[in-house]
Amino acid sequence: xxxxxLIPPETVEFRPENYFVPLDLDxxxxxxxxxxxxxxxxxxxxxxxxxxxxxYPNRNFLGVERLLGRVRKTCRRMARTxxxxxxxxxxxxxxxxxxxxxxxxxxxxxxxxxxxxxxxxHQFKRLIQTEFxxxxxxxxxPGGELRLTTDDLPYFKHMxxxxxxxxxxxxxxxxxxxxYPQTDFERLFxxxxxxxxxxxxxxx
Ligand SMILES: C[S@@+](CC[C@H](N)C(=O)[O-])C[C@H]1O[C@@H](n2cnc3c(N)ncnc32)[C@H](O)[C@@H]1O
Numbered sequence: 001x002x003x004x005x006l007i008p009p010e011t012v013e014f015r016p017e018n019y020f021v022p023l024d025l026d027x028x029x030x031x032x033x034x035x036x037x038x039x040x041x042x043x044x045x046x047x048x049x050x051x052x053x054x055x056y057p058n059r060n061f062l063g064v065e066r067l068l069g070r071v072r073k074t075c076r077r078m079a080r081t082x083x084x085x086x087x088x089x090x091x092x093x094x095x096x097x098x099x100x101x102x103x104x105x106x107x108x109x110x111x112x113x114x115x116x117x118x119x120x121x122h123q124f125k126r127l128i129q130t131e132f133x134x135x136x137x138x139x140x141x142p143g144g145e146l147r148l149t150t151d152d153l154p155y156f157k158h159m160x161x162x163x164x165x166x167x168x169x170x171x172x173x174x175x176x177x178x179x180y181p182q183t184d185f186e187r188l189f190x191x192x193x194x195x196x197x198x199x200x201x202x203x204x
Contacts, residue, residue, distance in 0.1 A: 036107040046074025053086030063088035116152035174200035
């Protein structure tokens, strides 16, 4: 099937001129940098990002993904829709949170089905660690949220232990509405009958 792009797909990707200073949100989202910012870390093929951007035109959405093919797929998916409030950046998630997100700029940080790194000698690669929570707290606006999902129970238990030991967030119950957008991986896991574990942390 031939693709119909409403804008050139490459314009969806944001490439900073300088990776050593925080992003200028007026450059990332020209003319609309005052809108609340939601960031999807490890945005994959972008299904969630594109659906959220279309559903909430008064918010800005930034996808963060390290794989080029997935960034390009996200750009194509976004460019087929009317959304002009969604962009994707190719960079490592924790680097972005620590060095590129302006302090206090983010209303919601989404971490949806991150790589679980199940082998013990790989677990240091997991995104959710104390240092990540420290940096996420700095990037979030007061009262901002960190929303996490995973299908992997050992990783979820690890996340919960890290949250419990961190005093910068309060955990809140989170039962999303039935039509809350699913990510591509979540849809796949659900189709296999796997449960999805979720947590919502609010910056205090
Ligand atoms: C399991 S997939 C989940 C994708 C998407 N969130 C979803 O639920 O459909 C994890 C994604 O995170 C990306 N990723 C993993 N570690 C990353 C990192 N440190 N920085 C940026 N992207 C990362 C992977 O390339 C992959 O696309």
